[in-house]
Amino acid sequence: MKENSERIMISVKVKNSRSAACSKEMPCKIPSSYKISPDTVEKVKAVMNEDVSDTVVLLKALSDPIRLRILKALRISDFCVCVLVELLDCEYSKLSYHLKLLKEAGLIECKKEGCFLIYHLTELGEEMLESVEKLF
Amino acid sequence: MKENSERIMISVKVKNSRSAACSKEMPCKIPSSYKISPDTVEKVKAVMNEDVSDTVVLLKALSDPIRLRILKALRISDFCVCVLVELLDCEYSKLSYHLKLLKEAGLIECKKEGCFLIYHLTELGEEMLESVEKLF
DNA sequence: TAAGTATTTCAAATATTTTTGAAATAATGA
DNA sequence: TCATTATTTCAAAAATATTTGAAATACTTA
16 A cells, blocks of 8 residues: 555455446545544435435426426416416427426426416415525 | 406407417406416516526536436545446436536536545535535 | 547437327217 | 316327436546
């Protein structure tokens, strides 16, 4: 083992051979300036186990220009689909697809009013939009 | 025109014909309970013109489980690629792809240390991660 | 300089998301 | 009931994003 590097044991097995590149069986040498304590490894492992799927669904719902525009419009006022079609200059079926994603993410809801569907932001939707605007 | 509905003029032209469904040439009737003032239309139009592309790039960068995990790991400590490979159990080239996206979004940066690349969160990266965690 | 290692890049294969247009559904009013 | 209209659904097409593995690059050290 060289003086200015050190092997770290993150995974299970360590071989003595030096032939292979950094891998599960042969963890790489890391520069001595970046010693990683077992404690750090434990912390990271704990975080890696956290479930991020809800977060991802929400962020994905937000990360589209059409969907952001829908949310921004609905913050100004509730609108039925046919008005959103005009305001966003977007075909019905396309808009419908994006409305569905936003609804599934819990960012918007709708209620029937005659033969119209009026969409509005949920509380989550308002919160998310607000913090998105704050950040960017 | 029927009593309990009203035509709105969002786009340019309005025909008198009633034959077509709601479209640019023939805006739909909206329920009378949802009158839309010209003022509201103006507000929405102004918002529709806002550029959301930077926001979208950032949100897209964040909306992936691998990338969120990379950020979460880097919040605990800076790491070189070979260690991230272990911690995230992710192939080099795959990881490299995601690191590139995060770098392009301005969420992480790296510095050379010997033949190692040590990645770390940028200030933006820390902020974003923090607010993502606050929200979800 | 040569050999070894860490990381990226590239192109092809896959997977996922979005768009499109037609058809289905559901509510309304005549 | 029938015709109309608002909206969704569906499947195919198109566009994007991700994964994969091999090769290239670049740094280090012997």
